[in-house]
Amino acid sequence: MHTVGELLRQWRHRRRLSQLDKSNPSADMVLRLADQLDVPLRDRNRLLLAAGFAPRYAERPLDDDALSAARDAVERVLRAHEPYPAVAFDRRWNIVMTNRAVEPFFADVDPDLLRPPINLVRLGLDPRGFAPLVVNLADVRAVFRSRIRRQLAVAPDAELIALYEELLEPDSEDASSRPVESDVVIPMVLRFDGRELRLFSTITTFGTPMDITLDEVAIESYYPADAESAAYFEQSSGDARVAAACP
Incomplete structure (x- = not known):
């Protein structure tokens, strides 16, 4: 399982952006970074889990x-x-x-x-x-x-x-x-x-x-x-x- 730092580095590389690594970011910091990098919601949940936090975004079928x-x-x-x-x-x-x-x-x-x-x-x-x-x-x-x-x-x-x-x-x-x-x-x-x-x-x-x-x-x-x-x-x-x- 990747750490949150590794996952954020991957997303910064994909977006060709650089930013100071956060070794122990808060959940809000993870979401702010994810927003800046335009990370899809599915992967924002992965980032939160890697940082030790609960997922924030539900996934329900369209007919729910x-x-x-x-x-x-x-x-x-x-x-x-x-x-x-x-x-x-x-x-x-x-x-x-x-x-x-x-x-x-x-x-x-x-x-x-x-x-x-x-x-x-x-x-x-x-x-x-x-x-x-x-x-x-x-x-x-x-x-x-x-x-x-x-x-x-x-x-x-x-x-x-x-x-x-x-x-x-x-x-x-x-x-x-x-x-x-x-x-x-x-x-x-x-x-x-x-x-x-x-x-x-x-x-x-x-x-x-x-x-x-x-x-x-x-x-x-x-x-x-x-x-x-x-x-x-x-x-x-x-x-x-x-x-x-x-x-």
């Missing part, structure tokens, strides 16, 4: 009654983004919630990939999932790779490392693809329902969470990158409303 307000907030964000797709996922990219606009894309996915927990990275890159639909698969893989590398640099995780090694290790196909940084925004291009849909995404997180689950939940909202893609989702939503209204 104590998180009902936060869960409702996630649902509202997802619904408000319709008719465009949006998903909420945890730190290991397991989907915890989606809006209705995502559902049509699941139609041809292998049922094995839809057994909980449904992993967004695996769903997007596995040949049994969305991969056959993605026109610019190498670009999308490169974006996932960049994001998960940054995530692992901040907070290493064995399951996330295994996911990276399974689906994101560079290969010859990726080597021929242009760098992720070559565009300001790289859209995901899907060939779906007889047309090409171009989408870009944004990430939303909770601002000041006090629960580990909320600290690790992110919402990815997809937007149409051109008028044709926007028209497709708006038309599909209208058709769904008409179908629902029919007896």
